[in-house]
Amino acid sequence: MQVEQREELIRYVQSRWGGPNALRLAGSGSPLTMLPTGLEALDDLLGGGLPAGRISTLRAGHSSGATTITHTLVAASQRREYVVVYVDAERSFDPASAVRSGVDLTRLTLVQPNDALEGLAIATTLARCKGFDLVVFDRLGASYEPHMLSTWLSCMATLLHGANTAMLLVAGPAGHGDAYHGGQALAHYSSVILAARRSGWLRDGSNRVTGIRATVRSIKNKTGALPGEVELALHTGRGVFSTEGMERLRERCRSSR
Numbered sequence: 001m002q003v004e005q006r007e008e009l010i011r012y013v014q015s016r017w018g019g020p021n022a023l024r025l026a027g028s029g030s031p032l033t034m035l036p037t038g039l040e041a042l043d044d045l046l047g048g049g050l051p052a053g054r055i056s057t058l059r060a061g062h063s064s065g066a067t068t069i070t071h072t073l074v075a076a077s078q079r080r081e082y083v084v085v086y087v088d089a090e091r092s093f094d095p096a097s098a099v100r101s102g103v104d105l106t107r108l109t110l111v112q113p114n115d116a117l118e119g120l121a122i123a124t125t126l127a128r129c130k131g132f133d134l135v136v137f138d139r140l141g142a143s144y145e146p147h148m149l150s151t152w153l154s155c156m157a158t159l160l161h162g163a164n165t166a167m168l169l170v171a172g173p174a175g176h177g178d179a180y181h182g183g184q185a186l187a188h189y190s191s192v193i194l195a196a197r198r199s200g201w202l203r204d205g206s207n208r209v210t211g212i213r214a215t216v217r218s219i220k221n222k223t224g225a226l227p228g229e230v231e232l233a234l235h236t237g238r239g240v241f242s243t244e245g246m247e248r249l250r251e252r253c254r255s256s257r
Contacts, residue, residue: 032223035134035166038076038102039069039232045218046192047225052133053164054191054222055157061173064196065214067094068101068234070136070170075102082133085109085126089119090139100236116143120152123167127156130163139170140186150185157189173197193220202233211235 034048043049050056050073060066077084084107086093091112095105111126113119123137140149160167173195174183187193195217202211217229 033164034223035073035082036076036080037069038072038079041230041232042069042216045216045225045228045230046221047223050166050168051191051223052166053161055153055160055167055169055189056192056194057169057171057186057190058194058196059171059173059219060196063212064173064198065212065216065232065234066170066196067097068212068236069196069214069216069232070138070168071098071101071103072234073168074098074108074134074136075104077134078102078104078107083109083131084134084136085111085132087119087123087126087135087137088112089116089137090141093138116141117148120144120148124152124155124159127159127163127165127167130165132163132165135160135165135167137167137169139172141172146185150188153185153189187220190220191222192218195219199231202235209236 033052034043034046034050035052036043036049037046058066058069074084074086079102086108088110093110093112098108099105109132111119111122113122119137123135126132126135156167159165169186169190171186196214198212199215200213201209202213204210211234214232214234215229216232218225218227221227
């Protein structure tokens, strides 16, 4: 096929089926950018951070460090002036914990949906508006039917790519019944899959617990980084809790319902 014929065909497909994303030369896309997580060892494992325009999944159980890792990522993104939205699907967001990890509540958009379906719908709308650099969805549970989740992930993969928005999905640990609860869809549509587990506790000189040691394993990474694992020291820390920030957060919670 001659160059003129190819370009004419590309223009026809673009006009007929939805713009430049319908058909384009493979080398004409935007270069892949990374969102650093704020944890140097984890960024080294990932090859720079989480990929923009892609879905990343963090699989973890309770007391595994997933919350601290997620909040640290949000704080690191805010320091780079990125716009972040946090979908608190289980209504378990702890403002004090977020502040201790460095999150600026006055610049965080928090959404607390009433149920699972509403959470998916809101996340889709956020990705479609192209106004955010990072969308955190915390968390995907067993209440999401596999077919529904697969359809949603397919839609989100397209929207995130078009908006160059990174998404972090926090999900439960893989295990029995994982395929039924959408594990296969997550494995297919996620460019990065991480698994976190607690490997120990951090203690001070008085033997008081000050944090946890978490082992994070890279299960899948389509951005090119090699598989591996890293141990993170996640300190609880002491943040200064802003009364003004808390009030703004409450207002955003009320307006999102």
